[in-house]
Amino acid sequence: MKIYRANLIDTPTKDAFRIIEHGYLVVDDQGRVVGVYDQLPAEYTNQPVTDYGDKLLIPAFNDLHLHAPQYRNSGIAMDLELLPWLNTYTFPEESKFSDTHYAQRVYSRFVHDLWKNGTMRSAVFATIHPDATRILADLFLKAGMGAMVGQVGMDRNGPETLSNTTEEIVAGVRDLYAYLLKNGQDGLVRPIVTPRFVPSCTEGMMQALGDLAKELNLPVQSHLSENRGEITWVKELEPQSTCYGDAYNHYGLFGQQPTLMAHCCYTDGEEMELMKRNQVVVVHCPTSNCNLASGMAPIRMFMNEGIPVAIGSDISGGHDLSIPHVMQYVIQVSKLQYARTQGQLQFLSLNEAFYLATKAGGAFFGKVGSFEPGYEFDALVIDDADLNYDNYTLQQRLERFVYLGDDRQIKVRFCRGKELCEPVVY
Amino acid sequence: MKIYRANLIDTPTKDAFRIIEHGYLVVDDQGRVVGVYDQLPAEYTNQPVTDYGDKLLIPAFNDLHLHAPQYRNSGIAMDLELLPWLNTYTFPEESKFSDTHYAQRVYSRFVHDLWKNGTMRSAVFATIHPDATRILADLFLKAGMGAMVGQVGMDRNGPETLSNTTEEIVAGVRDLYAYLLKNGQDGLVRPIVTPRFVPSCTEGMMQALGDLAKELNLPVQSHLSENRGEITWVKELEPQSTCYGDAYNHYGLFGQQPTLMAHCCYTDGEEMELMKRNQVVVVHCPTSNCNLASGMAPIRMFMNEGIPVAIGSDISGGHDLSIPHVMQYVIQVSKLQYARTQGQLQFLSLNEAFYLATKAGGAFFGKVGSFEPGYEFDALVIDDADLNYDNYTLQQRLERFVYLGDDRQIKVRFCRGKELCEPVVY
Structure with a gap:
């Protein structure tokens, strides 16, 4: 049992923040939230309280789509659209991961920096x-951070240095599955079935991966309708499919198991x-869609349709x-869509974006991303004293942290109830 | 005479970076660049050199449109479009500046944070x-940073607490002009004629401000074609004008003197x-245009047409x-326009964006924003050791600083040849 006192902010629903000024949050010995309270209930009054004073306590962030082996290329090499970008910058970088020393070096920095930025899953x-x-899976386990880790399947249209066979990817996922069943800290780190995207995977590989996901009851992740050139190419590659998504659906890779599809711009x-x-989950990646000149995904339409969205x-x-x-x-891309449609597509509010980053994304990992009872306690302590110089409200303080803050304000990070120390960079 | 050694990067033209690895930069006693060199010329070899090792030395940044009295509202209050946003959040905040103590407090933080972020003009x-x-003008002078400071004219459609008369604004600009002629450190800080925007200014005020700009040979700044609702309103207010810009042009406020027009989305x-x-300068403000759901300004078209652009x-x-x-x-907004036009509008490159932020914006202040001979030495020393962990090229290091860096990497700031110390926050 642990009791924390701070200004509590979360989004049990997307429609509003729940804000408890100087509230209390009780976590049980399994690392799950018991409840949040204005006043500490009588039954806890003899327990020690960790008091974070005027700091904010918010659910940690969840990142539902990113490529660990591309971390070295962050912030560079964004002058091409998706397909030439993959061939020119990305596949050569990913090919380096045949070298386990290189992998240890880049992946340890990657996991460290996720920790630094408050991304716990x-x-x-x-x-x-x-x-x-x-x-990579071991680094997450050592850090105590949740992850679904996908060895990638790709057996066409890539360089030789970055191709595997159906047998290899199936064996790889089975091995990782067995390893994490034993060592995965009760599902904190799990494998995820990961066909790169339709242009990279033959029918045989997709069929095998769909079968494997079903057999092992594993989630699935891939890319969908990101870029116009990509979509045209998929039409040529899979003329029998009625749409890009149908090409996954045919092989049981489109919601038959819990499924993440990144982008969905078109x-x-x-x-x-x-x-x-x-109920395929759209993973909205607006920075990427801007940087690779892909376009703007119709997120408000997905939400209106009841399609799950994460970021x-x-x-x-x-x-x-x-x-x-x-x-x-x-929020900003949704505002550009609002401008383009002259207000027909309502833009996303801060609480909606926060909900996507916490509870909506967390749902893929179980009860994660909220301070409701039974939720795993993934949380960040935010010390925004440097940003809060003029009596801002608690919601404004959160908003200023989102718009003006960075890792400097994140003082403590919890995952599953445990306070995580800084991971080592090799 | 000062000599600096570092990795030098600037953009004498928009089309490419000029990069000199471990180069030398010589500054004369007036704070102007004498030249940059691969090897130190013989005539300087007996002079002391300030060696910044492997750090980057780049021109400082220039910000051609911002509202100092709105600084307290940064990062909050972005859930409305321009016109209701002004009435709900902005005019009430600006009204507080009748209190000089409040002004001192907010403006000193504002100037401090410009310094912190490397904006020297x-x-x-x-x-x-x-x-x-x-x-505000005094705080810039004390900090040693360049600025054009505009007392704002607004005599219609604002709250009473934020309205002045033609006589008051003309007297205010004259007083500031006289004060800065004497105390402005040889034009480091200057007044700029500032009608808020057409909806805020009667014909009488605009005529008087146009006449004043001409008489005192002062530059002009205002807002143009930011938001659809605003444009419609201007049409109603100024039915005789053939376009929004024509409403300024009629009063000598549209390029008759050097003129900045912010936004120009439509x-x-x-x-x-x-x-x-x-040759009116477009000041492109893409974060604002996203946050207030205004739209996307056609910057590539302006550049193709030979219209000057700053940011x-x-x-x-x-x-x-x-x-x-x-x-x-x-860059990103230009990529969304590239996507929308299916590649017809080429997106902006990093060197083009850097050029806009340095030399193009600097041109409004004289010879500022480049390391060419005769330019005032406004510069930043960037220590990107934390971002540069894998043998990135110098251009990639600059790119990573732009995309992933913040004030933490900015170690030294120069304006007009002087190294500036941290300004006081009151």
Whole structure:
């Protein structure tokens, strides 16, 4: 049992913040929230309280789409659209992960910087390399941070240095599954079935991965309808599919298991219907969609349709690991769509963006992302004294942290109830 | 005479970076650049050299549009479009600057944070209040930073607490002019004629301000074609004008003197022609245009037409003072326009955005923003050791500083050849 006192802010629903000034939050010995309170209930009054004074205590952030092996390329190499970008910058960088020493070096920095930025759960693409992928999983476990880690399947249209066979990817996922069943800290780190995207995977590989996801009851992640050139290419590659999403759906990779599809900039009509029916999660990556000149995903339409939405940094199409920084773009891109449609598509509010970054993304990991009873206690202590120089309200303080803050204000990080210390960079 | 050694990066033209690895830069006793060199010329070899090792030395940033009295509202209050945003959040905040103590407190933090973020020159809107405006000018002078400071004229459609008369604004500008002629450190801080925008200014006030700008040979700044609702309103208010810009042009406020017009999201046709003919400077404020759901300014078209372009943070429509952060949006918004036009409008490159933030913006202040001979030495020393962990090229290091850095990497700031110490916050 632990009791914390601070200014508590979370979003049990997307429609409003719940704000408790100088409130109390009780966590049980399993690291789950018992409750939040204005006044400490009588039964706890003899217990020690960790008092964070005037600081904010908020749910930690969840990043539902990013590529760990692209971390070295963050903030550079953004002068091309998706397909030439992959061939010119990204595939060569990912190819380096046949070297486990390189993997240890980049992945340890990557996990460290997720910690630094307050991202406690993430759904991560690794590479085709099983050894490097296990190194990544181990780094998350050592840090105590939640992750779904995907060894990537790709057996067409990539360089030789970055291709595997169906047998290799199936064996890799099985091995990681067995390893994490034993060592994964009760599901804190899990494998996720990861066909790179339709242009990278033959029918045989997609069928095998769909079967494997079902057999092992694993989630699935991939990319969908990100870029116009990509969509045209998928049409040529999969002429029998009625839409890009249908090409995944045919192989059981589109919601038959819990499924994340990154981007969805050009999803509409039948594809949107299919996502709604199968409750496929849209992972919105607006920084990446800006940087690679992909376009703007119709997030308000997805939300109106009842399609689940989460957000991702998409390192390194996205330049920045910080989920609060991505939240800025979530709101701003929705405002550009509002302007373009002359107000027909209502823009996202701060509480909606915060909900996507916490509870909506957290749902993929179980009861994560809120301070409601039974939720795993993933949280950040925010000391915004440097930003709060003029009697801002608690909501304004949160807003200023999102728009003007960075890792400097994040003082303490909890995942599953445990306070996490700084991970080592090798 | 001063000699600096570092990795030198600037943009004498918009088309490419000039990069000199471990180069030398010589500054004369007037604070002007003598030259940059691969090897130190023989005539200087007996002089002391300030060696910044592997750090970067770049021109300082110039912010051509921002509102000092809105600084308290940075990062909050962005849930409305321009016109209701002004009435709900902005005018009430600006009204507080009748209190000179409040002005001293907010303005000193504002100037401090410009310093912190490496912005050495700025074109600033103050308020209608002459005393507060002089406080702002004095804070810039004390800090040693360049600025054009505009007392604001507004005599219609604002609250009573934020309205002045033609006589008052003309007297205010004359007083500030006289004061800065004497105390402005040889034009480091100058007044700028500042009608808020057409909806705030009667014909009488605009005529008087146009006449005054001409008489005192002062530059002019205002807002243009930012938001659809605003443009419609201007059409109603000024039915005789053929376009929004024409309403300024009629009174000598549209390029007759050097003129900054912020936003220009919806400028086209005749207005674009007029700006080209009069060489009116477009000040592009993409963070603000996103935050207030205004839209996307056609910057590539302005550049293709030969209309001068600079960039601004537009505090507090824009949330962030950092010009490198604004540069990200300059590039990203241009990429969304590239996507929307299916590649017809080429997006801006990093060197183009850097050029806008340094040399193009600097041109409004004289020879500022480049390391070419005769330019005033405004510069920043960037220590990016924390970002440069894997043998990035010098250009990539600059790119990572722009996309991933913040004030932490800015170690030394020069304006007009002087190293500036940290300004006091009252």
